[in-house]
Amino acid sequence: MAFGALRQLLRRLPLFRREEGQATFEFVLILPFFILFLLLLVDLGIMMYEYVSVSNAVREGARYGAVNCGDGTCSAPEIAQRVVDRSGGILSNMGEVTVGWPDGSDRGDSVVVKVTHPYHFLFFPASIDVVSCADMRLEQTDKGTGLPSGSGCG
Numbered sequence: 001m002a003f004g005a006l007r008q009l010l011r012r013l014p015l016f017r018r019e020e021g022q023a024t025f026e027f028v029l030i031l032p033f034f035i036l037f038l039l040l041l042v043d044l045g046i047m048m049y050e051y052v053s054v055s056n057a058v059r060e061g062a063r064y065g066a067v068n069c070g071d072g073t074c075s076a077p078e079i080a081q082r083v084v085d086r087s088g089g090i091l092s093n094m095g096e097v098t099v100g101w102p103d104g105s106d107r108g109d110s111v112v113v114k115v116t117h118p119y120h121f122l123f124f125p126a127s128i129d130v131v132s133c134a135d136m137r138l139e140q141t142d143k144g145t146g147l148p149s150g151s152g153c154g
Contacts, residue, residue: 039122039123039124040123040124042122042123043121043122043123043124046122047119047121047128047130050090050117050119050130051130051132053087053088053090054087054090054091054115054117054130054132055132055134056086057083057084057086057087057088057090057091057115058083058113058114058115058132058133058134059134060082060083060086061079061080061082061083061086061097061099061113061134062079062111062112062113062134062135062136063134063136064079064082065079065099065111065113065136065138066111066136066137066138066139067139069111069138076099076100077094079097079099079111079113080094080097080099081094083097083113083115084097090117091115091117096115096116096117097113097114097115098112098113098114098115098116099111099112099113099114100112100114101138106138107137107138107139108137108138109137109138110135110136110137110138111135111136111137111138112133112134112135112153113133113134114131114132114133114134114153115130115131115132115133116129116130116131117129117130117131118130133153134153135153
């Protein structure tokens with residue numbers, strides 16, 4: 001009963017009846033979560049842009065290898081450089097690119113291009129690997145010394 005009486009007494013005082021700052025207080029409570037959500041949304045958008053660009057570059061490199069590597073004049077560094085050139089400036093070195101011919105160098109065998117690129121979040125202290133892999137078939141038999149073996153997309 002004492003708590004109820006105290007409550008009734010406080011309600012009679014003009015200071016405790018006012019509610020003008022309630023909306024502002026609620027806004028201040030929600031604002032950090034809203035800003036955090038917006039920053040996360042921007043970061044995920046940039047990460048998706050990098051993923052799409054890297055995937056397109058990997059597909060371009062695999063296609064280049066499938067069409068042009070059947071005559072024995074093509075090499076893994078040449079395909080890796082093609083991937084870096086087609087990445088729109090996202091890939092800076094060929095060390096992130098892996099090129100291989102897991103089945104050999106006959107017509108119909110695979111040429112596999114894989115990229116593992118670390119994405120460092122702009123607003124958060126974390127990173128995640130953006131991984132893309134493409135597997136295409138050689139369109140002609142290798143007439144040169146043969147292509148090196150490698151691993152597939154698995």
